[in-house]
Amino acid sequence: MNKRKILMIGTGGTIASELGENGLVPELTSDQLLRYIPDISDICRVDCIQLFSLDSTNIMPGHWVQIARAVRERYRDYDGFVICHGTDTMAYTAAALSYLVQGSPKPIVFTGAQKPIGFETTDSKQNLRDAFTVAASDMAGVMLVFNGKVILGTRARKTRSKSFEAFSSINYPLLAMVQDGRLIRYIAPEHEEEPVFYDRLNHHVALLKLIPGLDCGAAAWLLENNDALIIESFGVGGLPAYEVGDYYETVKAGLDAGKTVVMTTQVENEGSDLSVYHVGAAVKRDLPVLEAYDMTTEAVTAKLMWILGQTGDPKQVAKMFYAPVANDILAFQ
Numbered sequence: 001m002n003k004r005k006i007l008m009i010g011t012g013g014t015i016a017s018e019l020g021e022n023g024l025v026p027e028l029t030s031d032q033l034l035r036y037i038p039d040i041s042d043i044c045r046v047d048c049i050q051l052f053s054l055d056s057t058n059i060m061p062g063h064w065v066q067i068a069r070a071v072r073e074r075y076r077d078y079d080g081f082v083i084c085h086g087t088d089t090m091a092y093t094a095a096a097l098s099y100l101v102q103g104s105p106k107p108i109v110f111t112g113a114q115k116p117i118g119f120e121t122t123d124s125k126q127n128l129r130d131a132f133t134v135a136a137s138d139m140a141g142v143m144l145v146f147n148g149k150v151i152l153g154t155r156a157r158k159t160r161s162k163s164f165e166a167f168s169s170i171n172y173p174l175l176a177m178v179q180d181g182r183l184i185r186y187i188a189p190e191h192e193e194e195p196v197f198y199d200r201l202n203h204h205v206a207l208l209k210l211i212p213g214l215d216c217g218a219a220a221w222l223l224e225n226n227d228a229l230i231i232e233s234f235g236v237g238g239l240p241a242y243e244v245g246d247y248y249e250t251v252k253a254g255l256d257a258g259k260t261v262v263m264t265t266q267v268e269n270e271g272s273d274l275s276v277y278h279v280g281a282a283v284k285r286d287l288p289v290l291e292a293y294d295m296t297t298e299a300v301t302a303k304l305m306w307i308l309g310q311t312g313d314p315k316q317v318a319k320m321f322y323a324p325v326a327n328d329i330l331a332f333q
Contacts, residue, residue, distance in 0.1 A: 004079035004136040006044045008034065009070055011063070012054040013086030015124045024116060026053040026086070033084065035127050036117050041175035044136040048080075054095075056086025061203040061305055064093055068100035071108060072197045078137035080107040082128070087112045087158055087166055090144060095299045097327040098142040099306035100199070103192030110153070111146060114164055123147065130178040137183050140191035141326060143175060144223075150176035152189065154299045154328035157268070171271060171294040172327060177301040190327070200309035202227060205301055209266060212236060216250045223254035223261075227312070228304045229288075230262045232297060237263050237272040238279030252287055260308070260317055262291035262300055271295070271331055285296035288314065290321050294331035303328065320330045 010016065012026030016033055019025075027216045030048035040046060051066055071081055085093055090159065094110045101108060111131035117124035131145040142153030155172040176185045206222040209232040222229050232252075233239065239247040251261050263283065265272040271294035273279030283289055292300050307320045 010050040056089040064096040095302035098153040104195040141189040201305040202308035228260035
């Protein structure tokens with residue numbers, strides 16, 4: 001039986017880091033990482049490319065486009081893809097690839113590590129083995145594989161900063177687990193016969209996390225200098241009253257100027273529902289804001305950048321926002 005052919009794409013991150021004078025710095029290439037796990041040849045055949053070597057703090061939307069382009073240019077030549085990435089912004093990149101490469105029948109798998117591969121105690125080797133196991137399977141679409149979990153790309157979030165149990169699936173079940181080299185599937189991701197690729201993003205999307213007492217001037221500035229603003233409100237969602245300025249009028253002015261505003265929640269699980277309290281109901285009733293419902297902030301951010309890269313028409317923006325892509329939004333009404 002012929003082993004599946006997988007492309008490993010290196011981007012840097014902790015997994016590829018070595019200790020320098022000022023802390024960990026990504027230094028190792030994909031080929032060098034692969035030498036630490038020679039038993040991967042038992043799972044699949046692997047080719048490697050190195051796109052860049054960056055701490056994921058320095059990964060920008062332009063890099064997302066480069067990763068998607070690398071997959072697109074080599075899509076016919078491989079059965080699956082493993083993308084090594086830093087953990088801190090991996091959920092954003094996985095979400096972005098879910099919009100830039102839609103409906104892929106082949107697995108596109110993100111992984112990384114909390115400890116560099118050269119450390120004596122590291123999660124790097126097992127995460128890579130698990131990622132290649134998934135990439136060589138008949139799973140489909142963009143996924144994140146970490147600590148045995150297989151998470152849909154639009155539902156991943158880093159929820160622990162140091163431990164190996166770093167990522168969670170938010171408001172959606174795990175797709176699968178990898179245990180002792182064996183893939184245990186729970187959900188078969190939807191896919192098309194052929195993927196649809198995109199190469200345009202609009203990065204002029206801002207995020208405002210509300211805190212008690214924050215003046216609405218921050219929202220006004222962000223709306224003036226961006227094409228879209230995501231407001232992470234409290235609980236199920238709403239805008240503060242007049243003691244901290246007129247958020248309602250600020251948001252209305254932004255919307256009247258053609259900007260997009262999305263209301264979401266700071267709460268990790270269960271999503272928003274603006275209709276519950278008066279602080280949200282008036283906003284939902286009177287203003288054409290979009291509501292994130294059960295979407296992650298990472299997915300909202302990437303989806304807005306993708307949508308605004310295709311259109312600036314508010315009606316089309318709303319239509320595309322509420323159209324599910326890779327099961328990114330399910331609880332909207």
